[in-house]
Amino acid sequence: MKKERYWAVHILFSLLIILIFAAPDRSAQLPQGLMAANPGGSSMATAHPAMFAGFAVLLELLFLWRIRKGADPRAAADIGAILFGVLVLWELIATTFGLGHPILCPPPEAVFDVFRTHGALMLRGIGSSVGLLAAGFAVALPLSVVAGAFAGWNRRAHGITVPIARVMAPVPAIIYAPYIIAVMPTFRAAAAMVIILGIFWPAFLQTVNRVRAMDPAIKDSASMLGLSGSEMVFQVLLPWLLPGVVAGLRVTLSTSFMLLILAEMMGATSGLGYFIKNFADYANYTNVLAGIILVGMVVNVFSLIPALLERHVIRWK
Structure with missing residues (x-):
């Protein structure tokens, strides 16, 4: 150069x-x-x-x-x-x-x-947003991977769940936010539910598709060992799916963070979305621009997580 x-x-x-x-x-x-x-x-x-x-x-x-x-x-x-x-x-x-x-x-x-x-306020906002994001991930990602692995392997479960998932997955989860906020007891619970819905259905379909694309020889070999349904899912399918799940985390994290920011703009009293919306209401665009920059920094830091997981968790890949 x-x-x-x-x-x-x-x-x-x-x-x-x-x-x-x-x-x-x-x-x-x-x-x-x-x-x-x-x-x-x-x-x-x-x-x-x-x-x-x-x-x-x-x-x-x-x-x-x-x-x-x-x-x-x-x-x-x-x-x-x-x-x-x-x-x-x-x-x-x-x-x-x-x-x-x-x-x-x-x-x-x-x-x-x-x-x-406003450093202290920003740090509290990061803590609030990351806590909500972690709660949503802790529920949605494991549930979608386990359910998707089972539905991809079990023909009857596939016939029941996949048509429903294909209807639900294209619907933006933020559409449900006004109603969920109204019916849930707290805003934090509502925001976590929006994140769960936004993560679960797309991740479920992706997992099903990965299982269906799995080498038939692996499935046949596992079946010959007489493994039960739970053993097949947890001992064969999930270890095989793990690299693909980690690789897809970058997109999942970005999407879920976008849902979180939008949900926080609707009725939160803390968080990064609230920081931006609160100052925008008073036309303080100096702080709004700072909040946008902060969100960009946080999202980019989160995008490093999949690479770290690939390097330290699934070295055998």
Whole structure:
């Protein structure tokens, strides 16, 4: 790879750092009425550049780490250049030239400074959302895999459950949210049920299809051993299905997190979706953008889980 690609990233990074600390005005001012409703806010928010500069340094270090780890240098450099280019353009429009709307296009210093001023609220939101997501996964994923393995192996169970699953799986689980929220005793129980419905039916069908695609010789060999139904499911089918289940976790996690955020926007009093919806109601788009960035970070961290599981749990694959 040509050195020019590396230098493009480094030059954009250096330009961004210069723009951050050379900006003539670092204050992110919102109307007093908007700030009054913000937890921990004030009538005048002064944005410190340290958080934004730290984020830029983190991106630069991540780029260098990816290159050192042997990632595709051309792709890494192109992505780095695009990210820094977007940040430079945002800084120029919103801060250096002051062309952006002060509410709809806040300075990036103000957006990233929200991680400092509202860090505790964000951490509580992450804890609330992750707890709900874990509860939904703990019920839906094992249930869908075990039920799908049995339905894929047992012809009668297949004939009963698969037609129902094919009707239910295409229906977005968030459609049920208004009714589920109304009938469930708490919002957290309702949100967990939405996640369970969103995970169960697609994962059930995927498991059934994987079992049906299994090499018939494996099934015949297991049948010749005289295994019972439960032994067939837990000793043969589930170990064979595990690599495919782990590989599909990336999509399942992203989908379930999207359902969670949407459910939290409907009636929660905590969580990442609530964080975004609450500040959007008061037109505080500085905090809304910070919440969107936070959700993106959390989702990307969760996307690393399948790779870790493949590396440490199913080494025999």
